[in-house]
Amino acid sequence: MRLKCRQFKALFFYDLSNGFQRNQWKWLFALLLQIYYCILAGNTGVLGRFTSLFEGQYELQLSTQWLTFHGFLLFLVNFYPVNELTYNGGQAIIRSGRKEYWLFSKMMWIISTVISYYLLLVLVLVIGSVFTGSFSISPDVMMEIFEIDITGLNLTKIILYWWGMPLLVSIALCITEAILSLFIQPVISLFIMFAYLIASAYCMNPAFLGNYAMLKRQDFTSGVLSISPQNCLISCMLLMIIAVTAGTLCFKRKDTFQLQGGE
Amino acid sequence: MKLTITHVSKKIQDSTVLNDVNMTLEGGTVYGLLGKNGSGKTMLMRAICGLISPTNGTIEIDGMMIGKDISFPKNMGMLLETPVFLPERTGYENLRLLASIRREITSSDIKRVLEQVGLNAKDKRKVRKYSLGMRQRLGIACAIMEKPSLLLLDEPFNGLDESGCQLVQQIICEQREKGCLILLACHDREELETLSDCIYRVENGRFSVTVQNHEQLRLSP
Structure with missing residues (x-):
């Protein structure tokens, strides 16, 4: 058991190091994109800047900022697992010991990448606020600019709605996308998930997870009780369980033919 | 075996x-x-x-x-067809990264195996600048480095x-x-x-x- 843990830990650290280095340019672009969002939001404090990014739309419309933020994250995580599968004729996967370890390590890498992406955003927004000198936003200003009522929301709820739910949705979507990319062309899996995100904007239904990641669609603002944190947790967990279980079963039987992939 | x-x-x-x-x-x-x-x-x-x-x-x-x-x-060590490595890293860095998965060998083992196949472990050139023959040697080093x-x-x-x-x-x-x-x-x-x-x-x-x-x-x- 200890040997398995050690082996898995080594594989995970390998993914952290290798995954980051392979995605260096994408991370740089993510940073620039987030700085751009920060500038775009103006002097609205950390929460205001977050809101401008995650607010989405009440009506069935598409928010460009919201889509680019989530879409770029899908792009960031999509190619590494499949490139690693075929890298140097499968040199990495044969060293992992078991196919399941390899796959779970990639899932852990995806979760780490998504969290890092969100933490980078927090960092950029906080630094942006230090430069502009505006940290907070009053409920009145929030109502006036974003039409979102935050009176009565405590810090825990704000973190849950502004950070927790979008983060959970991102993790579920990225894991599903990465698993799909192992079986179909990675570009196609990216398009499928992108289309699913866009469909969320035009379909206010809890089956479309993107709704949980839009502040103006969440229960406390829209009044639609089904788009709640509880349902978000259940839906995301369900999607992840289905994706990981089906992915693991199919992956165990998957043939690796494309041996000259990678960079 | x-x-x-x-x-x-x-x-x-x-x-x-x-x-x-x-x-x-x-x-x-x-x-x-x-x-x-x-x-x-x-x-x-x-x-x-x-x-x-x-x-x-x-x-x-x-x-x-x-x-x-x-x-x-x-x-097991293997060399299947033309070896592909991370082009922006040196040969040593590529092998060290792969060896970090099993953690069975040390840096000096990697250096030794590079010398064995006729490559210089201290060579700072990135793999993208390697010739076909050098890549092949690196592939062989990769196959034998963990004493298969x-x-x-x-x-x-x-x-x-x-x-x-x-x-x-x-x-x-x-x-x-x-x-x-x-x-x-x-x-x-x-x-x-x-x-x-x-x-x-x-x-x-x-x-x-x-x-x-x-x-x-x-x-x-």
């Missing part, structure tokens, strides 16, 4: 790429695979690696069935000059002496004859003719 391949077949769509392959291979021996391109040599190596699952039959290593008891053979007991080499002489070929021959002999089971696929018949203790001829996925005495091979058409 004992590798047992029993009635292994592999069908891809309507094409049979491996056709009822049966082999029993022992450690300390070099087995050559001789056949045309697309005859099934690389496919068999992929099946042994655990990268593809046979449609029928089983592959066992020391009694452990691949795909059931284990996903991949433990302690099973070594799969698919066309290891590709892109190598004369000294490189001699070096690989020497490495293969050393590995055999250490008790390693070596499966060597090569289109150069003479090279294979020189190195192999036993040669399998591969044709349309069938590993039908076994040549244990090199004289038989020379006499065959």
